[in-house]
Amino acid sequence: MRRATLTLALLIAGLSLAATADKIVAIVGRRVITQGDLQQQIFLYTTQYGIEDEAQLTQDLLEQMIEGAVLLEEAKKETVAVAHKEVEQELTQVIDRMKGRFPSEEEFEKKLQTEHLTLDELRNSYRDAIREQLIIRKLLEQKIRPKIKVSPLEVQKFYEQYKDSIHAEPEKVRLAHVLLSIRPSQATIERAEKRVAEVYQKLQEGQTFASLAKSYSDDLSGERGGDLGYFGKGDLAPELEQECFSLQPGEVTIMTSELGYHIILCHDKTRDRVHISQILVKTVPSPQDSVQVRATAQDLRERILAGQSFSELATLYSNDDATRETGGDLGYIPVVDLSPPFDEVARTLQPGETSQVVLSPRGYHLIQLVERVAERRPSFAEIRDELSNYVFQRKFEDEYKAWIEELKEKVYIEVKL
Secondary structure: OHHHHHHHHHHHHHHHHHHHOOOEEEEEOOEEEEHHHHHHHHHHHHHHHOOOOHHHHHHHHHHHHHHHHHHHHHHHHOOOOOOHHHHHHHHHHHHHHHHOOOOOHHHHHHHHHHOOOOHHHHHHHHHHHHHHHHHHHHHHHHHOHHHOOOOHHHHHHHHHHHHHHOOOEOOEEEEEEEEEOOOOOHHHHHHHHHHHHHHHHHHHOOOOHHHHHHHHOOOHHHHHOOEEEEEEOOOOOHHHHHHHHHOOOOOEEEEEOOOEEEEEEEEEEOOOEEEEEEEEEEOOOOHHHHHHHHHHHHHHHHHHHOOOOHHHHHHHHOOOOOOHHHOOEEEEEEHHHOOOOHHHHHHHOOOOOEOOOEEEOOEEEEEEEEEEEOOEOOOHHHHHHHHHHHHHHHHHHHHHHHHHHHHHHOOOEEEOO
16 A cells, blocks of 8 residues: 555656646757656656666656657657547546555545545646557557568567577476365354353443453453554455444444454444444364364375375365365466475375375365476467567567657757756
8 A cells, every 4th residue: 555655646746846847858849848747757667667777767768758759749740649538548547557556446535635636637637648648659550560560480480599598387286185274163162152251241240341351352452451443444354344334332242253253342433434442252273173173184185095086075175265166176386386385295296196184374285286297498389479479579669769760860859958
């Protein structure tokens, strides 16, 4: 979120500079490029890609802006234009990408408000730049693209010349697993429910919520009487938010989540925020719960070694919702991308073998190595389209460089930076 906030803040600062700074850094024909224009581009670039050499970046971006101005002059001569609808569609996409840097649209709108900007004002500040980008794009499509042809023979020759330097596909393995999550047993849950009932009874008898939170809560907030402060919509887990916002000040309710039981007290509520305290009684698996789950996993392994189908047992017993219906299939994964305990399995097992019972933060696993695919270089047929596009882009860039130099010779350019 900090990154998104910073990006928009710098963008707005850049727009402000562009509007107020009047130092001219370059003249291209009848167009001028100001220090504010350049600063805006620097802001936009650095917030997306970072910066290593500020002086070089400034020169590179100014050169790009000069080339853009030259192309716009040429587009004017060629009467290249774009429809209002095209500009608005592209503008919407730009704004949507900007929104995508924030956790929610609400956060994006809040940031606009803090900068005293409306969405329409933000769109207006971008509209001319978007129109110019589309005009340049259309000009290049008309003037350069028709000149470029890429034959199948060219692509084949390129592959033969550079195939030894084409990046090899890394070694991959196809894995399947059975996941048995370590969950609290019924006895553990019953102990937690008994504790919740005890706390709730003490509340009914008149003991204060804060004192009970200090004595009974399994959350760090218990040290301050369970006070969690204010939450806005979207800040709480969905299963908690709806019920918390349905409470009235002074009301107490009991909710459940993956952590356990939450006794919630509502202190205050507005349309968008709620102030709550909680007493959390966790339903944490006991050591005995873990032992029982491991024993179940070991039993499944013995059944697999005796000939039962790995995929059928995964479908029946695995707690991994994402793979259970496909028999635990995890698909093909590059070995270098595997994390423990899967990396060790990939190194030691042969295709068709099943691992010992192994532990991860998610629970106990049985892992089967289904297939191993050695590192290899892709064939020509596999990357023909990708190579064709690459050759096209190289030719496009060469044609563009030659053409832009010709255009520059015909336009008055003065750099004042």
